[in-house]
Amino acid sequence: MADSNTIRLRVFSLNCWGIRYLSKHCRERYAMIGELLSREEHDIVLLQEVWSEKDFLCLKRKLSSTHPHSHYFKSGVIGSGMATFSRHRIHDAFLYRYSLNGYPYMAHHGDWFGGKAVGMVILNIGRLAAHVYVTHLHAEYCREKDSYLPHRVVQAWELQQFIRHTSSGADLVILAGDLNLHPQDLGNRLLRTYTGLRDSYTETAKFDGCEDGITLIADNPFINPKELCPFEKGIRIDYILYKGSGRVSIQCESLSTTKGSVPDHPFPYSDHEALSADLQLQTLTQQAGGDETRGEQDCAAGKLAELVDIVTEARTEVKVGLYCAERMRYTAARTGVMGMALLLLELAIAAVPWLALRADQPFPRASFYLLGVLCFAILITTFLLYIFYTMEVKALQGAEDQMRLAVGSLQERLRGFPLAQPLNRLSAVESVED
Amino acid sequence: MADSNTIRLRVFSLNCWGIRYLSKHCRERYAMIGELLSREEHDIVLLQEVWSEKDFLCLKRKLSSTHPHSHYFKSGVIGSGMATFSRHRIHDAFLYRYSLNGYPYMAHHGDWFGGKAVGMVILNIGRLAAHVYVTHLHAEYCREKDSYLPHRVVQAWELQQFIRHTSSGADLVILAGDLNLHPQDLGNRLLRTYTGLRDSYTETAKFDGCEDGITLIADNPFINPKELCPFEKGIRIDYILYKGSGRVSIQCESLSTTKGSVPDHPFPYSDHEALSADLQLQTLTQQAGGDETRGEQDCAAGKLAELVDIVTEARTEVKVGLYCAERMRYTAARTGVMGMALLLLELAIAAVPWLALRADQPFPRASFYLLGVLCFAILITTFLLYIFYTMEVKALQGAEDQMRLAVGSLQERLRGFPLAQPLNRLSAVESVED
Numbered sequence: 001m002a003d004s005n006t007i008r009l010r011v012f013s014l015n016c017w018g019i020r021y022l023s024k025h026c027r028e029r030y031a032m033i034g035e036l037l038s039r040e041e042h043d044i045v046l047l048q049e050v051w052s053e054k055d056f057l058c059l060k061r062k063l064s065s066t067h068p069h070s071h072y073f074k075s076g077v078i079g080s081g082m083a084t085f086s087r088h089r090i091h092d093a094f095l096y097r098y099s100l101n102g103y104p105y106m107a108h109h110g111d112w113f114g115g116k117a118v119g120m121v122i123l124n125i126g127r128l129a130a131h132v133y134v135t136h137l138h139a140e141y142c143r144e145k146d147s148y149l150p151h152r153v154v155q156a157w158e159l160q161q162f163i164r165h166t167s168s169g170a171d172l173v174i175l176a177g178d179l180n181l182h183p184q185d186l187g188n189r190l191l192r193t194y195t196g197l198r199d200s201y202t203e204t205a206k207f208d209g210c211e212d213g214i215t216l217i218a219d220n221p222f223i224n225p226k227e228l229c230p231f232e233k234g235i236r237i238d239y240i241l242y243k244g245s246g247r248v249s250i251q252c253e254s255l256s257t258t259k260g261s262v263p264d265h266p267f268p269y270s271d272h273e274a275l276s277a278d279l280q281l282q283t284l285t286q287q288a289g290g291d292e293t294r295g296e297q298d299c300a301a302g303k304l305a306e307l308v309d310i311v312t313e314a315r316t317e318v319k320v321g322l323y324c325a326e327r328m329r330y331t332a333a334r335t336g337v338m339g340m341a342l343l344l345l346e347l348a349i350a351a352v353p354w355l356a357l358r359a360d361q362p363f364p365r366a367s368f369y370l371l372g373v374l375c376f377a378i379l380i381t382t383f384l385l386y387i388f389y390t391m392e393v394k395a396l397q398g399a400e401d402q403m404r405l406a407v408g409s410l411q412e413r414l415r416g417f418p419l420a421q422p423l424n425r426l427s428a429v430e431s432v433e434d
Numbered sequence: 435m436a437d438s439n440t441i442r443l444r445v446f447s448l449n450c451w452g453i454r455y456l457s458k459h460c461r462e463r464y465a466m467i468g469e470l471l472s473r474e475e476h477d478i479v480l481l482q483e484v485w486s487e488k489d490f491l492c493l494k495r496k497l498s499s500t501h502p503h504s505h506y507f508k509s510g511v512i513g514s515g516m517a518t519f520s521r522h523r524i525h526d527a528f529l530y531r532y533s534l535n536g537y538p539y540m541a542h543h544g545d546w547f548g549g550k551a552v553g554m555v556i557l558n559i560g561r562l563a564a565h566v567y568v569t570h571l572h573a574e575y576c577r578e579k580d581s582y583l584p585h586r587v588v589q590a591w592e593l594q595q596f597i598r599h600t601s602s603g604a605d606l607v608i609l610a611g612d613l614n615l616h617p618q619d620l621g622n623r624l625l626r627t628y629t630g631l632r633d634s635y636t637e638t639a640k641f642d643g644c645e646d647g648i649t650l651i652a653d654n655p656f657i658n659p660k661e662l663c664p665f666e667k668g669i670r671i672d673y674i675l676y677k678g679s680g681r682v683s684i685q686c687e688s689l690s691t692t693k694g695s696v697p698d699h700p701f702p703y704s705d706h707e708a709l710s711a712d713l714q715l716q717t718l719t720q721q722a723g724g725d726e727t728r729g730e731q732d733c734a735a736g737k738l739a740e741l742v743d744i745v746t747e748a749r750t751e752v753k754v755g756l757y758c759a760e761r762m763r764y765t766a767a768r769t770g771v772m773g774m775a776l777l778l779l780e781l782a783i784a785a786v787p788w789l790a791l792r793a794d795q796p797f798p799r800a801s802f803y804l805l806g807v808l809c810f811a812i813l814i815t816t817f818l819l820y821i822f823y824t825m826e827v828k829a830l831q832g833a834e835d836q837m838r839l840a841v842g843s844l845q846e847r848l849r850g851f852p853l854a855q856p857l858n859r860l861s862a863v864e865s866v867e868d
Contacts, residue, residue, distance in 0.1 A: 071839065074832035075533070077824050091843045093836050094595050097533060099509070104821075115828070120599070161528050165554070168603030369803040373810075380814075387538075390511050394549070398508035402527050405505065409525045 007126055007281040008253075012042040013176035013240050015136070015272035017222070018081070020052045024222055025267055030055050032262060033269050034062040037085065041066050042276065043125070045085040046134040046176040049270075051114070056083050069123075073134075076101075076115015082134045082177070084121050092122040096162045099395040100151040102138055104388070111138045111148075118159050120166055128248060128281065131170035135159055135177040137187070150321020152180065153314050154399045156187030160194040161402070171248045172281060173197065175241045178272060183236055186317060190310050193303065197241035200252045200277045209257030212236060215273040219260040222271035240277040246284065253278040301414065308410045315403040322396040329389035332382045339378030346371055441560055441715040442687075446476040447610035447674050449570070449706035450483045451656070452515070458656055459701055464489050466696060467703050468496040471519065475500050476710065477559070479519040480568040480610040483704075485548070490517050503557075507568075510535075510549015516568045516611070518555050526556040530596045533829040534585040536572055538822070545572045545582075552593050554600055562682060562715065565604035569593055569611040571621070584755020586614065587748050588833045590621030594628040595836070605682045606715060607631065609675040612706060617670055620751060623744050627737065631675035634686045634711045643691030646670060649707040653694040656705035674711040680718065687712040735848065742844045749837040756830040763823035766816045773812030780805055 016033060017023045037045055037059070045067060050056050056072045063070070067085035071093045074080065080095070096118050102111035118135040137155045138148050146152075156179075167173045175197055181188040183199070192199065201213040210217050210233075217234035218225040228234055244250040257273045350368070450467060451457045471479055471493070479501060484490050490506045497504070501519035505527045508514065514529070530552050536545035552569040571589045572582050580586075590613075601607045609631055615622040617633070626633065635647040644651050644667075651668035652659040662668055678684040691707045784802070 072835065074828045074835065076828065077821055079828075089843075089846075090839065092599075093839050094599055095533075095832060095836075096530065099529075099531060115825070165526075165528055166599040166602075168600075365799060366803070369800070369807075373803075373807050376807075387511055391549070394508045394510065394513075398529060401506070401508065402529075405524065405527055409523075412523070 005283050007128070007283070009044070009125065009130075009279040009281055010040075010042040011174055011176060011240050011242075011277045011279060012037065012040070012045045012274065013047075013134075013238060013276075014270055014274040015048040015178040015238060016050050016055075017270045017272065018050050018052065018055055020055070026055075029267070029269055030058065032265055034059050036269065036274075038063055038066045040276070041087070043087050044123070044130075044132055044174065046132070047083045047085075048134065048136040048178050049081045050083045051078050051081045059083070059085070071119070071121055073117060073119035075117045077113040079113070079115035080117045080119065080136070081114055082117070082119050082136060084119070084132065084134055086121070086123055086132075088123040088125050088130075090121045090123055092120075094120045094166065096120075096158065098137075098155045098158055099398070100154045100392060102148060102151060105385075109139065109141060116155065118162050120162070122170075125172075125281070126283075128171040128283070129169065130172050130174065131167045133163060133173070133175040133177075135175065135179070137178070137180045139180050147324075150318055150324070150396065153187050153190070153317045154321075154396065156181065156190050157314060157318075157399055157403065160191045163191075163195050163197070167195075171245050172250060173243045173245075174279075176239065176275070178238050180237050186310070186313055190314055192241070193307050193310055195243070197243050198250075198252075200240040200242060200255045200275075200279075201236070204252040204255040204277070206254040207256070209255065209275075210234065210259055210273060213255075213257065215257060215275065216271070217260050217273060220268055220271055220273070221260075222268070238272055238275055240275050242277075242279060244281070249282045249284060251280045251282070253280050304410055304414050308407055308414065311403050311407050311410065315400055315407070318396055318400045318403065322393065322400065325389055325392040325396055329386060329393060332385040332389055336379055336382030336386065339375050339382060343372070343375035343379070346375065439717050441562070441717070443478070443559065443564075443713040443715055444474075444476040445608055445610060445674050445676075445711045445713060446471070446474070446479045446708065447568075447672060447710075448481055448704060448708035449612040449672060450481050450489075451704045451706065452484050452486065452489055454486045454489070457705075460489075463701070463703055464492065466699055468493050470703065470708075472497055472500045474710070475521070477521050478557070478564075478566055478608065480566070481517045481519075482568065482570040482612050483515045484517045485512050485515045493517070493519070505553070505555055507551060507553035509551045511547040513547070513549035514551045514553065514570070515548055516551070516553050516570060518553070518566065518568055520555070520557055520566075522557040522559050522564075524555045524557055526554075528554045528600065530554075530592065532571075532585075532589045532592055533832070534588045534826060536582060536585060539819075543573065543575060550589065552596050554596070556604075559606075559715070560717075562605040562717070563603065564606050564608065565597075565601045567597060567607070567609040567611075569609065569613070571612070571614045573614050581758075584752055584758070584830065587621050587624070587751045588755075588830065590615065590624050591748060591752075591833055591837065594625045597625075597629050597631070601629075605679050606684060607677050607679075608713075610673065610709070612672050614671050620744070620747055624748055626675070627741050627744055629677070631677050632684075632686075634674040634676060634689045634709075634713075635670070638686040638689040638711070640688035641690070643689070643709075644668065644693055644707060647689075647691065649691060649709065650705070651694050651707060654702055654705055654707070655694075656702070672706055672709055674709050676711075676713060678715070683716045683718060685714045685716070687714050738844055738848050742841055742848065745837050745841050745844065749834055749841070752830055752834045752837065756827065756834065759823055759826045759830055763820060763827060766819040766823055770813060770816030770820065773809050773816060777806070777809035777813070780809065 018026055018030065020026055053072060060070050063085050067087055069086040069090045071084050071090055073082040073095050075095060075097050098116050101116045102109060104112045116136055116138060118133055120131060120133050123130045123132060138152045140146055163175065179188060214234035214236045215238035216223065218228055218232060242250050255277045257275050258269060260268050262268055452460055452464065454460055487506060494504050497519050501521055503520040503524045505518050505524055507516040507529050509529060509531050532550050535550045536543060538546045550570055550572060552567055554565060554567050557564045557566060572586045574580055597609065613622060648668035648670045649672035650657065652662055652666060676684050689711045691709050692703060694702050696702055
């Protein structure tokens with residue numbers, strides 16, 4: 001492998017839908033996934049929604065000969081659900097927990113408890129340093145009225161920040177996972193344009209899979225097609241993205257997805273389809289620069305302008321979220337004040353006959369206690385909500401501040417402001433000032 | 435500046451103790467800090483405990499001519515309290531929130547509400563990319579029986595991870611802040627040895643400040659000397675750390691600290707002393723390699739072995755924390771079960787006469803309701819605590835997994851396992867395999 005200039009790298013990604021006792025045929029599906037992985041021997045396997053560590057350990061045992069290296073990322077209450085298996089040694093692992101991830105009281109959606117995050121492992125492939133990322137963003141439950149949109153935009157923002165800042169020394173970068181973003185969604189554009197990551201589906205030379213590369217398909221028996229409406233056939237929300245560097249150029253030779261059913265098995269691997277990408281790495285002589293860099297020099301200014309537009313759009317979305325969060329916090333505060341007023345009123349009603357030394361209370365004792373309990377419950381709940389919304393407001397404000405800073409910095413560059421080093425952080429517009 | 439090979443960089447750090455209405459002379463002290471900063475014109479100012487954004491904005495206005503660039507990091511409920519002012523343009527900002535940071539019910543300690551984090555800003559100094567970090571770790575309230583030690587060790591672990599992984603492309607790295615760690619504390623050794631950051635106090639050519647560089651001194655009127663016991667004079671917990679790269683070598687020309695009192699003012703700037711470091715940057719010709727790299731080649735194996743020991747020590751500390759968190763979670767679960775049993779018992783007592791169609795209850799109505807409320811309160815509290823402790827357990831397990839992986843990787847390298855690229859991530863042991 002080290003002798004040749006070309007290295008083949010096979011990457012696999014699947015959202016396993018592995019909620020023990022709740023997901024249908026969970027155990028059987030894990031057995032099928034284990035079989036598939038040990039048979040196919042991908043170089044890198046990136047799984048999401050492996051909610052139980054026991055299932056991870058079970059897979060780890062099964063894959064001990066084909067994938068001796070693995071890492072399970074832990075986060076939140078039951079998460080992060082992300083696991084990676086590798087044929088190449090993992091040298092380092094790092095986890096970034098998103099600052100926003102839904103609401104704990106939306107327990108039926110469960111995202112908050114999953115502690116969504118982006119995990120990074122650093123592997124050596126031959127003499128190349130590969131930074132491999134796996135993530136799972138907040139689900140979209142209603143596209144028309146998506147109350148989680150600001151959270152997902154902030155997650156996409158933090159994802160691109162994390163990848164940009166931690167991949168400076170990487171020879172190649174791979175990101176896979178369930179982004180819960182359609183190909184042209186704001187978060188997706190933000191991620192791809194800012195990091196320069198390329199989508200294996202649009203870049204592949206050969207594709208074998210569902211129409212339009214969809215990974216959540218109506219034909220999947222675990223899916224209620226009504227939930228996909230208005231996308232009758234399905235949606236594409238799972239991705240394998242990649243980029244090379246000055247030392248390596250990457251081509252996606254082929255990409256395949258499962259198609260809802262598995263031969264000789266009564267049901268598919270998961271409610272999502274699995275992705276499998278064959279990447280070809282071409283090591284370049286130092287300082288040569290990849291084709292992708294040279295080819296993109298001309299449109300660097302265009303890319304910058306596009307980025308300014310996208311970040312501005314994201315900022316607007318975050319501002320909408322900020323407005324909502326502030327309104328919710330205000331509502332919590334107002335309800336808390338009303339609870340407090342009711343409690344004081346009740347205490348006053350109780351105090352008047354007591355001060356007048358009358359033994360009998362003006363209203364029934366049971367109602368009196370119940371009302372007291374209600375007031376306390378309101379006070380505690382609104383207090384907790386107020387704390388939670390304050391944290392949400394802070395996180396949204398923080399993201400908005402960072403976006404404002406980024407837009408300012410990008411605009412300075414557009415104006416030809418003399419900048420040096422940090423430009424190489426923006427891989428899509430590399431070497432603009434050379 | 436760009437013509438010369440030598441650049442002078444002045445860095446300032448101060449924990450401002452800026453809790454509005456609670457910290458003594460808060461407003462006056464901010465005015466003094468603002469005066470100091472606009473007079474001294476440091477290149478980079480890194481502040482901690484600026485808890486109110488209003489105070490940040492006030493400082494920003496005051497420093498608009500001397501420090502036109504600034505960023506305020508937001509996190510948690512009232513935090514993160516970290517602010518940076520710069521004479522050089524800030525291009526990018528990124529925040530990493532520590533996964534563990536005390537307990538919300540320890541409200542009198544307040545750390546949880548502060549949302550402790552590490553903030554990074556990227557600046558251009560001439561043609562050099564400076565990655566500047568500011569942080570504030572969890573306070574130590576009792577050194578003998580420090581229940582927050584595992585949290586602080588995990589914070590130090592995440593801090594070194596964040597710096598290592600985000601500084602690959604940096605020409606120089608600066609970290610300043612209130613680490614709440616003594617110079618030889620585990621977290622401090624972990625941070626310095628893993629990142630290769632150098633302590634300006636031990637490295638400086640000239641020092642002007644308190645004895646032993648202490649930054650929390652008994653002479654400070656805002657400090658109760660008893661709290662410093664057994665360190666009669668004080669402790670050193672605030673730092674300015676730095677490192678260069680293959681492109682830049684850094685020397686600390688001088689370091690000074692305030693000494694508890696300020697001429698012409700009745701009280702000091704804060705309960706902490708301020709640090710001010712004069713760094714001299716020497717740009718090197720490409721590929722030359724800094725003296726620090728060459729000089730350390732011989733002891734690379736020794737450094738690796740030291741690092742293995744330190745990470746192993748940290749892992750032990752995290753395991754102790756894990757044991758405590760699991761015990762606390764078990765206690766919460768057991769108390770919850772007892773609350774539930776009590777509630778069921780009460781309902782049974784209430785149900786018996788009701789089923790027997792008797793109108794009178796066997797025990798007083800008031801006690802009955804109060805007991806019910808108590809049971810509910812126990813159930814809700816233990817449920818919330820259970821969720822919280824589960825998150826703590828997950829975070830500790832995650833850190834321990836990462837440490838295990840790191841020790842394995844370091845030991846492989848010690849055994850001379852053939853590794854390539856990722857070694858350059860370990861700056862202190864750079865070029866060991868060249």
